[in-house]
Amino acid sequence: MFYKILRNRSLLKVIVICGCAFAWSQPNANYHYQVSTDADLKKLYVNLCFEGAAPKELVAESLDASVALVGAWYESGEEIKLSGVIPIDQVLANACLNYQVDISRGIQRHDMTGPKVYRSAGATGVSNGLWFWRPEVFGKNRRVLVEFDLPDKYDVATSWSSTPNKHTFEVPKTPYDWPSWIVLGQFFKKEVTVGATQIDVSILHGSPEPDMDALLNWIESEAAGVDKGIGPIPFSNVQVLMFPNARARQPVPVAYVTRGGGPTLHMMINQRRSMDEFFDDWTATHELSHLFLPFINPEDAWFYEGFASYYQYVVRARMGAIDQMDAWSKLIYGFRRGSREAEARELTLLEATEKMYEGEPFMQVYWAGAALMLIADVHMRQDKAWSLDRVVREFNACCMERTRAWSAQEVLLKFDEIYGSPLFIPLMRRYVNSNDFPDLTDAFRSLGLKVTGSVVTLIDGTEQRSLRNQIMSVAE
Numbered sequence: 001m002f003y004k005i006l007r008n009r010s011l012l013k014v015i016v017i018c019g020c021a022f023a024w025s026q027p028n029a030n031y032h033y034q035v036s037t038d039a040d041l042k043k044l045y046v047n048l049c050f051e052g053a054a055p056k057e058l059v060a061e062s063l064d065a066s067v068a069l070v071g072a073w074y075e076s077g078e079e080i081k082l083s084g085v086i087p088i089d090q091v092l093a094n095a096c097l098n099y100q101v102d103i104s105r106g107i108q109r110h111d112m113t114g115p116k117v118y119r120s121a122g123a124t125g126v127s128n129g130l131w132f133w134r135p136e137v138f139g140k141n142r143r144v145l146v147e148f149d150l151p152d153k154y155d156v157a158t159s160w161s162s163t164p165n166k167h168t169f170e171v172p173k174t175p176y177d178w179p180s181w182i183v184l185g186q187f188f189k190k191e192v193t194v195g196a197t198q199i200d201v202s203i204l205h206g207s208p209e210p211d212m213d214a215l216l217n218w219i220e221s222e223a224a225g226v227d228k229g230i231g232p233i234p235f236s237n238v239q240v241l242m243f244p245n246a247r248a249r250q251p252v253p254v255a256y257v258t259r260g261g262g263p264t265l266h267m268m269i270n271q272r273r274s275m276d277e278f279f280d281d282w283t284a285t286h287e288l289s290h291l292f293l294p295f296i297n298p299e300d301a302w303f304y305e306g307f308a309s310y311y312q313y314v315v316r317a318r319m320g321a322i323d324q325m326d327a328w329s330k331l332i333y334g335f336r337r338g339s340r341e342a343e344a345r346e347l348t349l350l351e352a353t354e355k356m357y358e359g360e361p362f363m364q365v366y367w368a369g370a371a372l373m374l375i376a377d378v379h380m381r382q383d384k385a386w387s388l389d390r391v392v393r394e395f396n397a398c399c400m401e402r403t404r405a406w407s408a409q410e411v412l413l414k415f416d417e418i419y420g421s422p423l424f425i426p427l428m429r430r431y432v433n434s435n436d437f438p439d440l441t442d443a444f445r446s447l448g449l450k451v452t453g454s455v456v457t458l459i460d461g462t463e464q465r466s467l468r469n470q471i472m473s474v475a476e
């Protein structure tokens with residue numbers, strides 16, 4: 001297209017003569033958000049300026065964003081009439097507008113995908129989907145800058161890319177509908193380096209006050225565990241947000257990874273639990289294992305949840321957090337729960353995955369996926385002295401595109417290409433549309449695992465022991 005335009009010499013002259021005006025009519029405008037807040041963090045005041053043409057309207061990701069939106073105004077002060085979107089077709093090129101968002105409470109009126117505001121002593125976490133009004137799509141070559149103008153001693157945590165200006169961030173080109181959060185206010189914030197990855201840890205204050213240094217130390221050791229146990233964490237920067245005051249028996253009752261702007265590990269923590277309990281918990285290992293796969297469509301959750309469920313115990317054995325026998329017992333316990341659920345429900349793996357999002361049980365989803373990882377890992381180690389670790393490391397080195405969503409099939413096709421034989425795709429085809437839990441008989445025989453009821457016995461053959469050790473210890 002561009003080539004054709006350039007061939008037309010008369011048009012080229014026009015472009016040269018009025019280059020600026022021509023550029024303005026392109027959709028590749030730049031956006032500059034200036035965000036300020038009061039000391040009590042109840043409202044965000046946003047001034048948005050367009051360099052170039054303004055879009056027709058602004059949208060926000062959360063269905064509750066229009067409930068949280070207090071109002072929007074043209075530069076003249078005239079109020080903009082809202083209609084679920086912010087219609088701004090009257091905003092001229094290179095103009096600005098203002099809007100305000102109520103972040104004092106976690107509204108859950110239309111959006112049932114979880115709370116969008118987390119308030120704690122001195123700081124507030126807010127999902128960008130609730131306040132970040134944006135065009136449906138930003139132009140390809142646009143630059144989007146967000147500058148925070150905060151009260152004295154207030155800080156910001158975000159997965160957006162830092163710039164030379166401490167409180168100005170650039171919104172990277174991950175898809176805009178991928179969730180991301182910011183934290184504003186006074187909170188504990190420190191960086192740790194694990195391998196080649198910088199981990200930005202933010203922990204909000206709570207009551208009782210969390211032991212910040214101990215929690216920092218814990219997450220650093222967890223990240224070092226996956227970095228050493230699977231391979232280098234495939235991101236130069238990972239954000240960790242810890243929200244205290246969770247009421248639960250476990251130290252980390254809720255945790256998940258978001259990808260918008262860059263990978264962020266969110267953890268609701270119960271700081272009343274002892275640090276020993278944090279170090280004994282598998283949740284962070286599981287979540288950090290997710291980073292070794294790209295964003296995969298949720299309908300294929302059996303793959304990425306299975307992958308993380310497999311590695312959560314394998315990595316913890318490799319770290320020395322649990323012994324090998326314990327790791328096998330825990331994996332086998334998971335497989336039992338998954339296969340019982342599969343037998344009772346008579347759903348295919350894909351159907352069970354779909355129903356998980358309706359709040360139905362998910363053991364089949366997680367543990368059938370994990371069983372497929374074990375079957376593939378055992379097969380590769382026996383067949384060609386390869387391993388799942390090696391496939392994952394090579395995938396991350398050659399092929400992991402981070403700015404788009406993948407399907408399980410696309411990733412597994414790459415895995416097969418890397419391994420050099422069809423393995424993952426045939427396993428997927430055999431089981432995703434089947435009610436049967438993956439058949440582990442051959443894998444258990446190769447590993448020398450004898451399972452009677454809930455009792456696991458290790459058979460002491462040389463080959464079997466060697467295979468078990470390969471999986472549960474870090475390769476030299």
Ligand SMILES: [Zn+2]
Nearest residue numbers: 286290305308
């Ligand atoms: Zn998971």
